Amino acid sequence: MSPLPFTDMSASALAAEIRQGRASAAEVVEAHIDVFRQVNPGLNALVAERFDAAREEARRADARVAVAAPDEPLPPLLGVPCTVKEAVAFTGMPNSSGVVARGGVPATATAPVAQRLVDAGAIVLGVTNTSEMCLWVESENRLYGRTRNPYNPTRTAGGSSGGEGAAVGSGASPFGVASDIGGSIRIPSFCCGVFGHKPTRGLLPATGSWPPCDDGNRALFAHGPIARRAEDLMPLLRIMAGPDGVDPLAAEMDLGDPADVSLRDLPVLLIDEAWPLAASVDMLWARERAAGALAAAGAQVRRRRMPALRRAVESYITTLARMSGIGARDVLFAAGANEVHWRALLRRGGPHTVATRLLLVAERAQTRLPRRWAERLITTGEAIADELRNAIGDGVLLEPTLATTAPRHGRTVGRPWWLAHVVPFNLAGLPVTQTPLGLDPEGLPLGVQVVAGHGRDHVSIAVALELERVFGGWTPPPLHVGGRPDRLVRVLS
Structure with missing residues (x-):
């Protein structure tokens, strides 16, 4: 048996232990359920569980291993537990994205990206919390409440896949299915100290998320994995990738191998500050350390300015608002929510978060933006995307994920400039691997985005693997159990 506890191991390592008979799927699944039972009352990451079904699936996996011939190929994730963002459909589980009017509505089918993992043997433990309609960077809604950061409960776990980030970051799940439109x-991967990968545009189908994508916003959206170990990212992508016959953007792509990537002479780009919200000293220091580690491996680090990035947030917001065929208000009405009058948006309480109420006001204001201004901002976004693609080329870009470490709850609401460091890469449709880089003096995760060229997901993942080797990757947190900040335990199962 591995010297690591099950709740520290990668999904790949767990699968090997189960396949080779050194561990049972039942033991592995139960270890992760135990962590959830300890930490979820304080974190509120998992919002609906299927523990009994997972135990039965683990028993069936063990029975399959027991009768398999020595050379019989078994599914690559057989017996390995995982979680799924509540916004990603999984048959029989809620699929509301925190919208009160849609509470209790179960998914009647499973999203292709999740089904492909199940077909590969993965066992879903449950679904995790999101922001309301998946439209803000903090995971809070009036249906399930707020998700807290496993490193400090006063800090956000991020959004909209904050429940997934907290589940993986706490050690309760080896990996999960998430989504990224901004x-x-x-x-969430950054805030919770783990790895996350936003794939190249069109690599994974967008089918099966709620709210659904339309032809206007699909190009900004991506499903992808969150994982506690970098070695899982490429295998998970290979399982989830490929067209499904529904998403018109999903296409067959040749996926490279991170092992074939040489860091020697790899161009590594750093953009000097050109953002509406400048990164903190700690965040820039983390990026510089990452660049230094890559330089030590033979990479060629260079710098440039990109002043157009100052317009990235407004270009992104305008692109999302004007290109989408359905707005947030329409989504709520389709879910059965009552009409939201503007006076109600100013009152406390009600079925919608402050972030959603502000979003509805902003959405209404966006419709009054003169058409020529909107077109100019959309064109600016396209130019930013082109400049980024050309600047990165065959190399990678290192960029902070947020301007600071995980903010306190509520600090980002009504402040869209917090999106500045992430949305340019949605505009460009480029693959990005969020990579943890240890903890700051307050014990909060540091990290960096590693951005690669179109279709070069294996390159950003190769860089993440090197940075994990140098800096250690995920650091198991002290967990606040049962919502009591005075009880700190380190769960190593």
Whole structure:
């Protein structure tokens, strides 16, 4: 048996232990359920569980291993537990994205990206919390409440996949399925100290998320994995990738191998500050350390300015608002929510968060933006995307995920400039691997985005693997159990 406890191991390592008979799927699944039972009352990461079904699936996996011939190929993730963002459909589980009017509505089918993992043998423990409609960077809603950061409960776990980030970051899940239309994989992965990968545009189908994508916003959206170990990212992508016959953007792509990537002479780009919200000293220091580690491996680090990035947030917001065929208000009405009058948006309470109420006001204001201004901002976004693609080329870009470490709860609400460091890469459709880089003096995760060229997901993942080797990757947190900040335990199962 491995010297590491099950709740520290990668999914790949767990699968090997189960396949080779050194551990049972039942033991592995139960170890992760135990962590959830300890930490979830304080974190509120998992919002609906299927523990009994997972135990039965683990028993069936063990029975399959027991009768398998020595050379019989078994599913690559057989018996390995995982979690799924509540916004990603999984048959029989809630699929509301925190919208009160949609509470209790179960998914009637499973999203292709989740089904492909199940077909590969993964066992889903449950679904995790999101921001309301998946439209803000903090995971809070009036249906399930707020998700807290496993490193400090006064800090956000990020959003919109904050429940997934907290589940993986706490050690309760080896990996999970998430989605990203404006940082929603990368921000929670960063805040919770784990790895997350936003794939190249079109690599994974967008089918099966709620709210659904339309032809206007699909190009900004991506499903992708969050994992506690970098070695899992590429195998998970290979399982989830490929067209599904529904998403018109999903296409077959040749996926490279991170092992074939040489860091020697790899171009590594750093953009000097050109953002509406400048990164803190700690965040820039983390990026510089990452660049230094890559330089030590033979990479060629260079710098440049990109002043157009100052317009990235407004260009992104305008692109999302004007290109989408359905707005947030329409989504709420389709879910059965009552009409939201503007006076009600100013009152406390009600079925919608402050972030959602502000979003509805901003959405209404966006419709009054003169058409020529909107077109100019959309064009600016396209130019930013082109400049980024050309600047990165065959190399990678290192960029902080947020301007600071995980903010306190509520500090980002009504402040769209927090999106500045993530949304340019949604505009460009480029692959990004969020990579942890240890903890700051207050014990909060540090990290960096590693951005690669189109279709070069294996390159950003190769860089993440090197940075994990140098800096250690995920650091198991002290966990606040049962919502009591005075009880700190380190769960190593």
